[in-house]
Amino acid sequence: MQPNGSPPASNGVPEAAPWADVRERLHARGLRWTPQRRVLIEVLSRSDGHVTGAEVVERCRDIDPATTPSTVYRTLDVLEELGIVRHAHGADGREEFHVLPKSDHGHLHCLVCRETWEIGTVEAAAMVSALRSERGFAVELSHLSIAGLCRDCVPDA
Amino acid sequence: MQPNGSPPASNGVPEAAPWADVRERLHARGLRWTPQRRVLIEVLSRSDGHVTGAEVVERCRDIDPATTPSTVYRTLDVLEELGIVRHAHGADGREEFHVLPKSDHGHLHCLVCRETWEIGTVEAAAMVSALRSERGFAVELSHLSIAGLCRDCVPDA
């Protein structure tokens, strides 16, 4: 059954592929395709790439009010193993999921305005390679959250 | 200066200076010196510099079983404003407090063995200044936690 592709958001951004084969990917690992997982995938496919755990739960409830948090979080763990989502913690320590990361990247969080920005491999390169060579430490960039004050919130002009 | 070595944990080495004037510092701000705060200061003065929120609560309870979490966390907030403690979040998002940070530093967390290391201004310098000049972003080093795999846990030998 392929009833007209599942459109991503509503603003014509394509997205197509990634979600189509999730079911098969699960099966390939002996995992199952359940109604609850369908709902979660539906929610994620509509996200813009960054969501908190609580947001995901809430959106799932919009589709199926019976949604249980434990199921959602456990499924997110599974999807993380499949590489479909990736999680990190915001400046307040809460979970933030990154959906379909197109590239490995971390985040910058302004402690004042709460705005966030992505920081890519290039910007992190110096630090990452320094830690790698000096300490043998392999940074998990996708889990990296750097807190601080953004340009607009730095008091010092 | 301040040779002092400041012997960290265990033995009853009473960390003279910093704690002595906490009471006055509070008073100077119109804040109060209460039994509960006395207990918390007692606990912090015995810490080796890194404790989780839950640990602090538990240790306070060792001294006064009636200790309430809300009081502890609220007082830690106050002490953070006084610059006596500083908090960050571990790889799991839980709070970690740095007591009397002698220097600004962040932390490295191994996702496998859970070990942690400090990372100082020198190591972070490249990244900090890059973010500062390219984005105007002022990194709060003391809040920085970098997750990844340490030398001993990196699979790839």
Next chain:
DNA sequence: CCTGCTGTTGCAAGCCGTTGCAATAAGTGC
């Protein structure tokens, strides 16, 4: 010592996540 102002506390409740466990239901083979 007594009084009053207001910083603090403790409680109750709540939010975000996690976990143990028994019941349920995908997916497989016949």
Next chain:
DNA sequence: GCACTTATTGCAACGGCTTGCAACAGCAGG
């Protein structure tokens, strides 16, 4: 279609931390 294996679910309870609120108690001042 029908067992059967076992991945998955939902529940209930808990851990860490926060918040609203009424009662309490530092600490000047008289």
